[in-house]
Amino acid sequence: MSASAIQALRDYAWMLLPGFGMTVAVGLASMALAIVLGLIGATGKLAHSFIARASATTYTTVIRGEPELILLYLVFYGGGNVLQKIAGLFGYTGYIEVNPFVAGVVTIGFAYGAYATEVFRGAILAVPKGQLEAAKACGMNRWLMLRRILMPQVWRFAIPGLGNVWLVLIKATAVTSAIGIEELTRKAHLASGATHQAFLFFLLTALLYLVLTAVSNVAFHRAEKHANRGVRRA
Amino acid sequence: MDFDLIAKSLPDMLKGVAITLELLVLSLIIGACLCAVVVPLRLSRHRILWMPTYAYIFFFRGTPLLIQLYLIYYGLGQFHDFWESIGLWFIFKDGFWPAIITFSLNTAAYTSEILRGAILGLPHGEIEAAKACGMSRLLLLRRIILPKTARLVLPAYSNEVIQMMLSTSLASLVTIYDLMGVTKQFFNRTYAVYTLYPTAGFMYLLMMLGLTWLFRSIEFRLSAHLRDRPSAAAATGEPLPALTPTLR
16 A cells, blocks of 8 residues: 555544444434335225225335435435425425435335335235234224234234345445535545546445444344344244 | 426436446346356355455445445546556546446446345256266356346345445446436526436436336246246137236
């Protein structure tokens, strides 16, 4: 490694750390939104109502055919106007600008909510029907049944799938650099522009993403073990 | 929605679609060729062979495609003098070849894992039986392993192809005027968010549906032996129930 490369690392490598934090923040916020949308979507897909099923299916199908960049630009450049119209209905006339962080989280969350929908749908279907019938026979109302019988098991079945969604999602957050969120990819871009050491900084960034992936793997393995603590293994 | 703008931008957008498909097809072909090398290496018993291959797969599956693209376009492009000296500078002059290289390496990493899973999942008895029949390794590969894996991997591979098609939009960030790039260019000129992005989004959706249909019909053709045979009703001239591709 040349002296200039070492100098560049010494001067700019610290820049990547706040970027790393921002990537984690965008990832976690998007994942939370994706889980909420996934639960709603799965409920829709399994509902009796035709409209609910049709809209959930449209959601997952359309998202499967859209690049994240399109959704990102649509939300970032188009979201403000829509919000302004809505705010106008309530008598607010000021100018609304969409914050890049919010736009990024909404986009990634919305996109991966579709994948989470499929995960939750599978998990809900994996809960044995007899248990729900038994709960009903015990006189549980729908809410209690959901809370005591269905949801604890849905989490157990959904964790491996959600782990996969998370791993893809955290990598997808890289595109949010395109609207100027100061996350890892953007920071790497800035550092490499300033130092002309693009190879070095992008390689370093790639390694940071690998660390994130490795740590997530461990975390999900633990979560899986925790969720399966009451299940005897064959 | 501004229909005049759609009409005006449509020819350029269709050119963008052509570039998108070009990126996709080239990457898939090169990626498939890479797979032919990577999968045997990954399945090898020698540590010197499978460990570097595993590292390659781990790297390309564990990092964002955008970072890989930047690493190759900006990162390798940084060594201008070196490429110039061996006469390969033209590769890094614009984003096209770096994009192709990145997408090929990326799809090869994902696809070889799909293939590895399928090959390991083949019933052991079938391969033993073929060996017992005296098939050579090549014949075994051609007659038993490849046809079986092809059917097994097709659903997963079709997902990979669709993901790749959507991922080609990242090429717009390294100066390529694919569908995404053209759309962004029109957007920068007109600022018509609600017209341009939904139009481009609709085109991507159509491409996704087209690819889904294509793979479903290939799957249908490859699974002829798994369907019920046309019944005797055919002989008596009664109308047969249509044999339509179904999702399993």
